[in-house]
Amino acid sequence: MSVPVQYIADYSNTPEARLKKNHQKYCLYLKPADRDYSSSFEIQENRGFFPETLYIFVEAFHEKYKEVYEFLIKIAEPVNKPNFIHVYKITLFSMYTAMSLNLNAEKIIESLMQYSKNEVIPKSFIEFIENKTKKAGSAYLYMIKKNYYLKIHQEFLEKIIRIDEEPYKSIIEMEQNPPQQLLQTQEESRVWNFKFYRIKQKHNLFQITEKIIKEGISLINEYHDDKESQNDLSSNVQIPYKKLDIELRQITQPRIYQQKALKNIFVCEKPRSATIVLPCGAGKTLLGIIVTEKIKGNTIVICDIDTATKQWKNEFIRWTTVKPDRIKIYTGKTKNLQEKQTKPFILITTFKQLSSIIKSNKLQKEKRQDMDTSSKYETKMDHYIQEEMEWDLCIADETQYSAASTYKKIFEEFNFKLKIGLTATPYREDNKIDDLFHVIGPKLYEANISELIQDSYLAKPYCVVFRCKMHECCEDFMKDRKFKNKPSLQSGNPEKFKLLYYLIKFHESRKDKILVFCDQIPVLKYYSQKMGYPAIYGEVGLLEKLVWLDLFRKGEINTLFLSRVGDTALDLPIANVCIQIGFQFGSRRQEVQRLGRIMRRKEGQKGEYNAFFYTIVSKNTEQAQFYYRRQKSLMDLGINFEVIDIDEQNGNKFKYDPDILDQKIIRASDEIIKDVKKDAWFLIQDQPDKKVDEQDDD
Numbered sequence: 001m002s003v004p005v006q007y008i009a010d011y012s013n014t015p016e017a018r019l020k021k022n023h024q025k026y027c028l029y030l031k032p033a034d035r036d037y038s039s040s041f042e043i044q045e046n047r048g049f050f051p052e053t054l055y056i057f058v059e060a061f062h063e064k065y066k067e068v069y070e071f072l073i074k075i076a077e078p079v080n081k082p083n084f085i086h087v088y089k090i091t092l093f094s095m096y097t098a099m100s101l102n103l104n105a106e107k108i109i110e111s112l113m114q115y116s117k118n119e120v121i122p123k124s125f126i127e128f129i130e131n132k133t134k135k136a137g138s139a140y141l142y143m144i145k146k147n148y149y150l151k152i153h154q155e156f157l158e159k160i161i162r163i164d165e166e167p168y169k170s171i172i173e174m175e176q177n178p179p180q181q182l183l184q185t186q187e188e189s190r191v192w193n194f195k196f197y198r199i200k201q202k203h204n205l206f207q208i209t210e211k212i213i214k215e216g217i218s219l220i221n222e223y224h225d226d227k228e229s230q231n232d233l234s235s236n237v238q239i240p241y242k243k244l245d246i247e248l249r250q251i252t253q254p255r256i257y258q259q260k261a262l263k264n265i266f267v268c269e270k271p272r273s274a275t276i277v278l279p280c281g282a283g284k285t286l287l288g289i290i291v292t293e294k295i296k297g298n299t300i301v302i303c304d305i306d307t308a309t310k311q312w313k314n315e316f317i318r319w320t321t322v323k324p325d326r327i328k329i330y331t332g333k334t335k336n337l338q339e340k341q342t343k344p345f346i347l348i349t350t351f352k353q354l355s356s357i358i359k360s361n362k363l364q365k366e367k368r369q370d371m372d373t374s375s376k377y378e379t380k381m382d383h384y385i386q387e388e389m390e391w392d393l394c395i396a397d398e399t400q401y402s403a404a405s406t407y408k409k410i411f412e413e414f415n416f417k418l419k420i421g422l423t424a425t426p427y428r429e430d431n432k433i434d435d436l437f438h439v440i441g442p443k444l445y446e447a448n449i450s451e452l453i454q455d456s457y458l459a460k461p462y463c464v465v466f467r468c469k470m471h472e473c474c475e476d477f478m479k480d481r482k483f484k485n486k487p488s489l490q491s492g493n494p495e496k497f498k499l500l501y502y503l504i505k506f507h508e509s510r511k512d513k514i515l516v517f518c519d520q521i522p523v524l525k526y527y528s529q530k531m532g533y534p535a536i537y538g539e540v541g542l543l544e545k546l547v548w549l550d551l552f553r554k555g556e557i558n559t560l561f562l563s564r565v566g567d568t569a570l571d572l573p574i575a576n577v578c579i580q581i582g583f584q585f586g587s588r589r590q591e592v593q594r595l596g597r598i599m600r601r602k603e604g605q606k607g608e609y610n611a612f613f614y615t616i617v618s619k620n621t622e623q624a625q626f627y628y629r630r631q632k633s634l635m636d637l638g639i640n641f642e643v644i645d646i647d648e649q650n651g652n653k654f655k656y657d658p659d660i661l662d663q664k665i666i667r668a669s670d671e672i673i674k675d676v677k678k679d680a681w682f683l684i685q686d687q688p689d690k691k692v693d694e695q696d697d698d
């Protein structure tokens, strides 16, 4: 393929933009900054300044692309990945990642030179990289014996905060006798003048760490296995410390991208807290399990919802030799941790549960009640989990929730020595996602969804947006400002019905498994009843839910209607078609999660595509605008879309197969119009689902 260097043309008017003579051999292009930032660095340094425009273009079709990708995710953040040219940018946070992976300015610039078409590396890149990596290795955070300790180059800390003044005076103090593990090595002392500090109040941890990181200091939360012995809780005698009895089964082989993620977490002998991004269905659970197996200590797994806790337990048993009795579930409904443990164990819980433990312990402290009353085993266990335990490892599944204001506290208040955050959707619409860097740790690995599809680890999706005009029976509503922007009107637009019913019938004829998503409950109920399919939403009882899920899995029914309870909560790996008619505004997280529902690779599937992702939107409405934002989030990941206008009067581009579009579908579509003309209750009542396991959402 010839190299379309036109994309560079816009920037080629400066000497820095000149290309190497044999530039075709290289696949990166560094866009010189629009203005000279050099003087700004020093002036702005204390305010965490960074230029916004250090863009890197990458030729995705280049033979060196895969190799370059592994380097790029260590130093830059992906912006978007259209078909041919991907865009990345270098930021303060991406430099944090680079430093956490032991890359320094010299190594980064050398690799950029090795891969880029530019004759010289633009000055703005060199200055920024050198400036933002010069504090590498100058700060570490440890949890030792339930205390947080900072080991930091004294001058840097003093530049950021004055520890002899409030509020820092009551938060942090110089440590005269630091624990043995903190002492600096000879090599370290050649570079840094480390001092040791103890953070007095756990709940103030982020006040300091956030400041440090925003100053371009790569604060590394390093894990120390310091347990040679432990207290026997029953006799208070020191006994040799036993590790968690867990080994991977022989069948458990991490895939190549899981190995890369593990390599980055264990970059030195000592693992580091990190955020890891893997697409839905790529095996985040197994990755977390392998980290647990390597650490072999007390482990806490935090899930977003109750049902996920059972799935994690099953997966631990499936992939490792850990005894089921070493795995405890602790949620609102299930509490099978009833006594303090003398051997290491795995606790699986939820964000919500830990958050309520903090509240309950606070209340207990205030009341100063006697914790030893045997009837209060729950508060006793709450105290044990939060105050007494020192957790070697904390795995935060769906870690985007860790940045939610109500859940952040968990990562200060509990004693976690090492934190690994897993997510497929590092998005929050409240822009708090960058908080993950100080709440959990830097993003140390992000898998490339296109590569996983290409390598057949994930299904290849065919994505289509169908745009239907509003049906004329809704004209009066559309003229009325009171109804015009109602999500239920735009989701339930009767013009969608025929197409939806047709798509279901078409895929059922191929023996596909179909999920139909709609967040507006009246529309969900009405459409599913009209077509004769079961619907699962918040109010549906557990038993009924389980029956439908079971029938779907067994193949006795092939189509399920779901509200947002199906975004993550339900384990339906066999689904391969997703049709959305209603959704939650512009939520990128929801869009990626819904695509994720069908991305599991299924055995024996033929054809170019093996997953189908359709969205039917009402044209010229707010819904269509919101969808544009959602669609863009998938396109930025490298997923392609086809857009098809459904306009029956002006010659439809979409052709219905007459063998599928039978009288039943046509009759039902006509009935809907009659219903709407009589009473349009389902179009004008807005009732979004109250999710069963409501999370602190973005």
Ligand SMILES: Nc1ncnc2c1ncn2[C@@H]1O[C@H](COP(=O)(O)OP(=O)(O)OP(=O)(O)O)[C@@H](O)[C@H]1O
Binding pocket: 252, 253, 254, 255, 258, 278, 279, 280, 281, 282, 283, 284, 285, 286, 287, 424, 573, 596, 600
């Ligand atoms: N290394 C591996 N070897 C074999 N199978 C694997 C491996 N990694 C993942 N899988 C399979 O991929 C499927 C998806 O894994 P998992 O449920 O961990 O993904 P996930 O990323 O947590 O998905 P979701 O985001 O949907 O929760 C599982 O059925 C698992 O069996």
